[in-house]
Amino acid sequence: MKGFLEGIQILDLTDEKASFCSKLLADLGARVIKIEIPGGDPSRRIGPFWGDCPNPEKSLFFYYHNTNKMGITLNLEHEEGKGIFLRLVKKADIVIETFSPGHLKRIDLGFDVLSRENPKLILVSVTGFGQNGPRSQYKSCDIVASAFGGQMYVNGSSSSPPLKAFGEQSYYTASLFAAIGILLALRKRTQSGKGEHIDISLQESVVSTLDHVMIRYFYEKVVPKRQGSLYWNNSFCILPCKDGHILFTPFQQWETLVEWMDNQGMAEDLKDEKYLEEEYRLQHVDHIIEVLKRWTKNHSTDELFEKGQLMRFSWAPVNSPEEVSHNPQLKARGFFIDVEHPELCRSIYYPGAPYKINRASIDRWERAPLIGEDNLQVYQKELGISQEELKRLASLNVI
Amino acid sequence: MDQKVLKGLRILDFTWVLAGPYATRILGDFGAEVIKIQSKKTAKGAESNLTGYFNHWNRNKRSITLDMNYPEAREIFLKLIKISDVVIENFSPRVMSNWGLDYERLKGVRSDLIMVSVSTMGQDGTWKDYVAYGPTLHALSGLTYLTSYNKDSPMGLGYAYADFISGLYAAFATLSALEYREKTGQSQYIDLSEYEAICTLLGPTFLDISQNHKQVLPYGNRSNYLSAAPYGCYKCLGTDRWCVIAVFNGEEWQSLCHILGHPDWTKDEKFSTLSKRQENAEELDGLLTHWTIQHPPEEVVDLLQEAGISAGVVQSAEDLARDPQLLARDFFIQLEHPTIGRTISDRSPIRFADDLTVGWKAGPVLGEDNRYVFIELLGLTEGEFSSLIEKGVIG
Numbered sequence: 001m002k003g004f005l006e007g008i009q010i011l012d013l014t015d016e017k018a019s020f021c022s023k024l025l026a027d028l029g030a031r032v033i034k035i036e037i038p039g040g041d042p043s044r045r046i047g048p049f050w051g052d053c054p055n056p057e058k059s060l061f062f063y064y065h066n067t068n069k070m071g072i073t074l075n076l077e078h079e080e081g082k083g084i085f086l087r088l089v090k091k092a093d094i095v096i097e098t099f100s101p102g103h104l105k106r107i108d109l110g111f112d113v114l115s116r117e118n119p120k121l122i123l124v125s126v127t128g129f130g131q132n133g134p135r136s137q138y139k140s141c142d143i144v145a146s147a148f149g150g151q152m153y154v155n156g157s158s159s160s161p162p163l164k165a166f167g168e169q170s171y172y173t174a175s176l177f178a179a180i181g182i183l184l185a186l187r188k189r190t191q192s193g194k195g196e197h198i199d200i201s202l203q204e205s206v207v208s209t210l211d212h213v214m215i216r217y218f219y220e221k222v223v224p225k226r227q228g229s230l231y232w233n234n235s236f237c238i239l240p241c242k243d244g245h246i247l248f249t250p251f252q253q254w255e256t257l258v259e260w261m262d263n264q265g266m267a268e269d270l271k272d273e274k275y276l277e278e279e280y281r282l283q284h285v286d287h288i289i290e291v292l293k294r295w296t297k298n299h300s301t302d303e304l305f306e307k308g309q310l311m312r313f314s315w316a317p318v319n320s321p322e323e324v325s326h327n328p329q330l331k332a333r334g335f336f337i338d339v340e341h342p343e344l345c346r347s348i349y350y351p352g353a354p355y356k357i358n359r360a361s362i363d364r365w366e367r368a369p370l371i372g373e374d375n376l377q378v379y380q381k382e383l384g385i386s387q388e389e390l391k392r393l394a395s396l397n398v399i
Numbered sequence: 400m401d402q403k404v405l406k407g408l409r410i411l412d413f414t415w416v417l418a419g420p421y422a423t424r425i426l427g428d429f430g431a432e433v434i435k436i437q438s439k440k441t442a443k444g445a446e447s448n449l450t451g452y453f454n455h456w457n458r459n460k461r462s463i464t465l466d467m468n469y470p471e472a473r474e475i476f477l478k479l480i481k482i483s484d485v486v487i488e489n490f491s492p493r494v495m496s497n498w499g500l501d502y503e504r505l506k507g508v509r510s511d512l513i514m515v516s517v518s519t520m521g522q523d524g525t526w527k528d529y530v531a532y533g534p535t536l537h538a539l540s541g542l543t544y545l546t547s548y549n550k551d552s553p554m555g556l557g558y559a560y561a562d563f564i565s566g567l568y569a570a571f572a573t574l575s576a577l578e579y580r581e582k583t584g585q586s587q588y589i590d591l592s593e594y595e596a597i598c599t600l601l602g603p604t605f606l607d608i609s610q611n612h613k614q615v616l617p618y619g620n621r622s623n624y625l626s627a628a629p630y631g632c633y634k635c636l637g638t639d640r641w642c643v644i645a646v647f648n649g650e651e652w653q654s655l656c657h658i659l660g661h662p663d664w665t666k667d668e669k670f671s672t673l674s675k676r677q678e679n680a681e682e683l684d685g686l687l688t689h690w691t692i693q694h695p696p697e698e699v700v701d702l703l704q705e706a707g708i709s710a711g712v713v714q715s716a717e718d719l720a721r722d723p724q725l726l727a728r729d730f731f732i733q734l735e736h737p738t739i740g741r742t743i744s745d746r747s748p749i750r751f752a753d754d755l756t757v758g759w760k761a762g763p764v765l766g767e768d769n770r771y772v773f774i775e776l777l778g779l780t781e782g783e784f785s786s787l788i789e790k791g792v793i794g
Binding site for chain 2: 008028050129135136139140141144146147155156157165166169172181183185190191197198199225226228229231235236312319323324327336350356358
């Protein structure tokens with residue numbers, strides 16, 4: 001099957017903050033041209049690297065976020081570069097960018113200029129704090145978005161500093177919002193015939209996805225705090241096992257749990273009737289966890305997980321990423337896919353898409369572009385720029 | 400001009416708790432008619448209509464009641480499918496087929512239907528019936544392990560992040576399938592795995608493991624991959640007040656030393672390059688904390704940002720509610736609920752130049768739209784309607 005988004009043309013000016021957005025669209029079939037500065041996008045300098053050796057053509061970080069995209073180089077700050085960019089804009093549906101607010105305007109490529117060139121163009125801007133407001137010019141990165149967005153404050157233990165979620169989660173969340181925004185704008189465009197400027201803030205993307213945090217504040221005036229691995233409503237905690245840790249539910253199906261422990265002679269005082277009352281259990285959560293710990297330490301994570309799941313306990317081993325990469329369920333679903341890297345003479349194992357469409361996995365996977373890999377295709381074949389002209393532009397550092 | 404982007408789109412919302420309801424909330428925010436199917440028996444806990452939680456995740460939706468244990472309810476469901484564009488469900492995989500309502504059957508009723516099934520593990524595979532909530536999925540994916548100060552005491556996130564990611568993916572997939580339907584008229588079935596959804600957010604780590612055959616360990620706020628130092632979370636003046644600072648290059652390092660009143664540090668051999676600053680991060684963090692602890696985080700962050708250094712205040716829910724940036728962008732909105740009263744909710748972070756979100760409506764009361772849906776949309780007679788209520792089919 002062709003991808004859902006086949007035929008949609010995207011110009012991708014993003015750095016690491018939203019390259020995942022254009023990846024999402026590219027993986028579903030949109031034609032994405034990544035436009036990098038001559039020499040390559042700075043996000044190519046972010047690790048991990050293939051062979052652990054820093055090299056802009058070997059960033060695994062860049063690889064993952066730029067699958068199924070084409071790549072060209074272009075200097076947008078150069079007059080001639082701008083001209084070429086505007087020619088590309090004429091044929092594009094969408095431009096995605098992550099410059100600080102006002103930057104495109106300063107180089108005469110603001111939304112008004114772009115829409116004059118192509119009134120149907122949709123521009124998506126992903127920035128730390130959005131296009132307006134007192135902090136719009138502040139610098140951001142994932143840890144700043146996580147802090148200002150309220151995520152860090154509720155992660156970690158109360159006796160240690162707030163803890164950022166691993167990876168670049170604010171970039172991913174913002175990218176998902178931006179991708180949804182693009183599809184909304186495409187739909188609106190079929191009604192109005194006009195493009196849109198979509199404004200996505202990393203901070204707002206984080207605040208929007210905090211689950212109970214704002215609700216409890218607005219409804220109960222509670223300020224949620226970090227409390228280690230004990231979940232805010234005590235429904236989950238992490239306990240040690242013989243061979244690792246298990247994510248555990250201390251209160252779910254209480255009687256079944258106590259019976260299970262008792263069969264092994266390890267229920268201690270939890271058999272006592274007073275624990276049948278939820279209120280009492282909540283008051284004695286620390287003691288309960290101590291008893292549970294003694295029990296879980298006697299078992300392996302797999303044993304508890306497999307048996308627990310059969311009994312409908314929502315437990316799981318606290319997996320290391322190595323364990324995840326061998327997970328039987330992910331394997332059975334064909335989640336990890338092999339992407340060919342001819343330049344490295346091998347294929348690399350990537351996480352694929354999280355959905356099957358009509359019971360089949362997405363099967364079109366192209367590796368990220370090398371620096372300027374599609375310059376000839378785009379400039380010569382599609383824009384009709386001659387080879388001599390391309391040489392001249394390269395010598396001026398336009399491409 | 401009518402601003403509702405998704406006007407005319409009808410979504411049958413057979414979802415509960417958070418991942419599914421978040422997906423349909425996004426679509427409802429932009430004008431889709433979302434009809435949430437509930438029943439008296441299941442409207443409990445997170446699905447109890449009069450809680451703040453329900454109100455927050457189910458705004459702009461309609462509510463009807465159907466007890467699916469009755470064959471008549473399943474017949475009515477099929478009639479609803481006929482007049483809907485999309486159905487989204489997040490039951491465990493066997494539920495819809497046990498009711499005889501799997502995709503093939505539904506497509507037989509509505510030939511261009513988009514059906515989205517959101518489940519913890521996906522519709523197939525040996526684990527398909529496993530029970531999991533957000534924290535379970537974080538643990539399974541590696542996110543909990545990696546979001547820790549060290550590998551021996553895993554921490555993880557303090558909230559159900561995975562549900563949002565699944566909801567966002569579900570909304571994205573729905574709109575993509577609709578985009579394709581516009582051109583081809585084709586129906587689609589999307590089988591979204593929440594476990595896989597959260598795993599896509601650890602992509603570079605999985606590539607690192609498979610290619611470099613090494614262990615990736617948690618290091619608290621220190622980044623495994625990012626080239627920055629100082630980098631981390633620093634204690635500030637006040638109770639549980641913190642800031643974050645990220646210094647990416649030499650220029651920023653020099654600015655930081657000047658602000659700290661220690662221009663001489665830029666000459667210190669130990670801190671002369673990025674890799675040396677990373678090597679001596681602990682000492683550096685100590686020196687930096689010595690300064691941050693004397694100031695409120697807002698002051699630290701303003702000073703650093705003015706000098707072009709990435710820095711942030713670690714904000715609590717209370718800070719967020721008063722955050723001048725969020726307030727300047729009207730991030731919070733009010734919902735008038737007939738029973739709960741005036742409540743506060745958040746605007747969609749998908750911002751268009753003109754506000755394209757709908758006029759905000761609070762979460763529905765249980766069965767609020769029964770008359771509208773069953774009589775006006777499906778054309779049941781008053782008699783049929785009341786007899787179905789009496790039987791408990793609508794209930």
